[in-house]
Amino acid sequence: MQVANDEQSEKVQNARETGKSKNRRHLLDSAANAIFKFGFRGATIAAIQQESGLSRGMINLHFETKENLLLAVAEDLSQHYHTRWTRAANDKSLPAAERLRAIIQVDLSPEVLTARDVAIWFAFRSEVTSNPEYRQFIDSRDAGFRETIIDICQTLIDEGAYENANAVLAANSFVALLEGMWTDFHLHSAEFDRQKAESACIYVARSFFPDHF
Amino acid sequence: MQVANDEQSEKVQNARETGKSKNRRHLLDSAANAIFKFGFRGATIAAIQQESGLSRGMINLHFETKENLLLAVAEDLSQHYHTRWTRAANDKSLPAAERLRAIIQVDLSPEVLTARDVAIWFAFRSEVTSNPEYRQFIDSRDAGFRETIIDICQTLIDEGAYENANAVLAANSFVALLEGMWTDFHLHSAEFDRQKAESACIYVARSFFPDHF
DNA sequence: ACAATGTATGTACGTTCGTTCATTTTGTGA
DNA sequence: TCACAAAATGAACGAACGTACATACATTGT
Numbered sequence: 001m002q003v004a005n006d007e008q009s010e011k012v013q014n015a016r017e018t019g020k021s022k023n024r025r026h027l028l029d030s031a032a033n034a035i036f037k038f039g040f041r042g043a044t045i046a047a048i049q050q051e052s053g054l055s056r057g058m059i060n061l062h063f064e065t066k067e068n069l070l071l072a073v074a075e076d077l078s079q080h081y082h083t084r085w086t087r088a089a090n091d092k093s094l095p096a097a098e099r100l101r102a103i104i105q106v107d108l109s110p111e112v113l114t115a116r117d118v119a120i121w122f123a124f125r126s127e128v129t130s131n132p133e134y135r136q137f138i139d140s141r142d143a144g145f146r147e148t149i150i151d152i153c154q155t156l157i158d159e160g161a162y163e164n165a166n167a168v169l170a171a172n173s174f175v176a177l178l179e180g181m182w183t184d185f186h187l188h189s190a191e192f193d194r195q196k197a198e199s200a201c202i203y204v205a206r207s208f209f210p211d212h213f
Numbered sequence: 214m215q216v217a218n219d220e221q222s223e224k225v226q227n228a229r230e231t232g233k234s235k236n237r238r239h240l241l242d243s244a245a246n247a248i249f250k251f252g253f254r255g256a257t258i259a260a261i262q263q264e265s266g267l268s269r270g271m272i273n274l275h276f277e278t279k280e281n282l283l284l285a286v287a288e289d290l291s292q293h294y295h296t297r298w299t300r301a302a303n304d305k306s307l308p309a310a311e312r313l314r315a316i317i318q319v320d321l322s323p324e325v326l327t328a329r330d331v332a333i334w335f336a337f338r339s340e341v342t343s344n345p346e347y348r349q350f351i352d353s354r355d356a357g358f359r360e361t362i363i364d365i366c367q368t369l370i371d372e373g374a375y376e377n378a379n380a381v382l383a384a385n386s387f388v389a390l391l392e393g394m395w396t397d398f399h400l401h402s403a404e405f406d407r408q409k410a411e412s413a414c415i416y417v418a419r420s421f422f423p424d425h426f
Numbered sequence: 427a428c429a430a431t432g433t434a435t436g437t438a439c440g441t442t443c444g445t446t447c448a449t450t451t452t453g454t455g456a
Numbered sequence: 457t458c459a460c461a462a463a464a465t466g467a468a469c470g471a472a473c474g475t476a477c478a479t480a481c482a483t484t485g486t
Contacts, residue, residue, distance in 0.1 A: 016432065016483055023434090039340035041254050045474060055435045060475065067474095115342065122339035127252035128400065129332045139400055169409075169416040176393025176413065183392040184385075187341065187352055196382075200389065203382040207420035229453050229462065236464090258444060268465045270446085279444060 024062045027052055031073050036116040040123040043070075074124050074137035077117060081140045084112050089148050096155040097205075097212040100174075103149070104201045107178045108194050118186045141175055149174050153208070160211045170208050177204060237275045240265055244286050249329040253336040256283075287337050287350035290330060294353045297325050302361050309368040310418075310425040313387075316362070317414045320391045321407050331399045354388055362387050366421075373424045383421050390417060 030052035034043040037051075045066055049056050063069040088102040106112055124138045153174070154167035178201070185192045206213035243265035247256040250264075258279055262269050276282040301315040319325055337351040366387070367380035391414070398405045419426040 014484075019482090020433065037343060039253075039343035041340070042343060044472080046472080056437090057435055057475090057477090058433095061434070065474080119339065119342050122335060125396075125399065126332065126335035126339040127254070129328065130250060130252035130255060135400075164419075166416065169413045172397075172409070172413045173390060173417050176390050176397055176410075177386060178389075179393035179396040180389025180391065183338075183396065184389055186338065187348075196385070197389075200382045200385045203379065204386050204417065204420070206377075207417070227454075232453090233463070257442080259442080269467090270465055271463095273445065274464070 020062075023054060023058060026054065027059060027062055027069065028073055028076050030054075031069050032077070032116060032120055035070075035073070035123050036119045040127070070124075071133065071137070073120065074134060077120055077124075078137040078140060080117075081112060084109075085145060089145075089152075096152045096159070097209070100149070100152050100156070100205060101202070101213075103152075104178070104198060104205075108181060108197050108201075110194070113182065113185055113194070115186075115189050118182055121182070122186060141179065146171060146175055156209045156212055160209055162209065162211075165208065173204065173208075174201075177201060233275075236267060236271060239267065240272060240275055240282065241286055241289050243267075244282050245290070245329060245333055248283075248286070248336050249332045253340065283337075284346065284350070286333065287347060290333055290337075291350040291353060293330075294325060297322075298358060302358075309365045309372070310422070313362070313365050313369070313418060314415070314426075316365075317391070317411060317418075321394060321410050321414075323407070326395065326398055326407070328399075328402050331395055334395070335399060354392065359384060359388055369422045369425055373422055375422065375424075378421070386417065386421075387414075390414060 027048070031043065031048050034047045034051045038044075038047050045056065045059060048059060048066075048069070052058070059066060059069055063072060084106050085103060088106040089099055091099065091102070094102065121138065121140070124134045128134045128138055149171040150167050153170040156162075157165045157167055157170075181197045181201070184197070202213055240261070244256065244261050247260045247264045251257075251260050258269065258272055261272060261279075261282070265271070272279060272282055276285060297319050298316060301319040302312055304312065304315070307315065334351065334353070337347045341347045341351055362384040363380050366383040369375075370378040370380055370383075394410045394414070397410070415426055
């Protein structure tokens with residue numbers, strides 16, 4: 001979350017404002033760490049405060065309520081992921097096959113697929129049925145992501161003139177495949193091998209589009 | 214000589230014993246419902262008690278602690294899933310391709326893939342990093358599952374003499390694919406279509422093993 | 427330099443948490 | 457039938473929860 005200044009173009013932050021936004025940022029990280037270390041249930045005000053090293057009242061000063069802080073963590077995570085995959089997917093100079101490869105690589109990169117962040121994804125997703133407010137943030141692979149993959153698959157099918165191919169089915173498979181890799185990483189992060197995961201994804205891509213991969 | 218048959222062999226349940234185990238079973242379901250309705254954090258003693266209609270002390274009587282009850286819920290869920298997929302996978306009379314199809318179908322069936330159970334899977338998985346005791350139960354697709362899929366894939370590769378095929382990569386893809394379908398179902402249960410999900414899985418299977426699917 | 431204003435602190439408060447346990451109810455065996 | 461034991465109950469407890477708020481500190485504009 002960016003600091004909302006009066007003037008959108010200029011960032012004339014005084015020492016006071018920079019200090020405040022710095023603490024806000026620090027609280028987001030501390031809350032994320034607390035969720036990772038102690039789980040959703042263990043991420044209490046006391047735990048987050050101890051993690052941050054700041055004072056107890058800080059959370060309510062910056063976020064009013066603890067729930068608002070958690071929502072801000074989810075939003076932060078969502079934005080972080082969104083900027084990464086769109087950066088990889090929207091490089092129109094690359095051919096479709098390379099864009100698909102780039103999306104896969106980003107999804108499995110140490111920048112996106114971290115033990116902490118994936119644990120937090122799971123935490124919010126676990127309560128999405130009981131707390132619908134989380135939905136807007138946890139649905140990282142939203143309609144836009146899926147549609148992008150569909151477009152790429154359709155392009156590849158057209159380029160390769162593959163018979164009996166189906167862009168929607170192929171795209172759904174890819175989305176599920178990537179989700180499943182995240183799950184595997186979350187549950188077996190010690191044995192997880194990013195290279196093998198990528199190989200499996202490319203293996204699927206080659207099966208779908210043998211002339212491209 | 215006297216045969217010691219009185220103990221352990223038969224379960225002559227009293228009305229008292231049946232009543233107790235009935236309440237235990239009821240508490241497991243009530244706890245599961247509470248997790249589904251209110252999330253892991255909202256599944257308090259009070260919530261579970263209200264859900265069950267039983268008295269407050271019941272939980273501690275049957276499970277000592279609330280955490281034990283949660284562990285029992287995880288164990289119950291794990292066993293339920295395990296019996297289902299093994300039943301589908303171990304029918305040796307079926308050819309390998311049909312066994313793979315059966316596993317896919319079970320995984321996506323209304324018996325296994327329910328909104329409540331998947332939400333509970335996510336709940337326990339979300340805290341597996343902070344509470345290692347959960348690991349033994351939440352790893353539904355354990356080594357046995359993966360190895361079974363690998364075996365099936367290897368059999369199919371041998372049967373079809375597919376070139377450039379790799380059983381491990383194919384199996385990892387299938388496991389991730391099924392996990393991803395669960396995630397999709399969890400996040401978009403309203404729009405989720407079991408038939409389309411199965412079609413996507415079969416689409417992958419056909420891409421891997423065109424002579425079999 | 428100095429009010430004014432925004433930021434930071436930590437104690438205090440009411441609520442809710444999980445657990446305990448004295449009591450009541452129910453089923454069992456003699 | 458009756459003494460006994462197991463099962464079930466719910467009020468009571470200390471601990472931990474999130475929040476409110478009086479206070480202290482730091483930065484700003486004049």
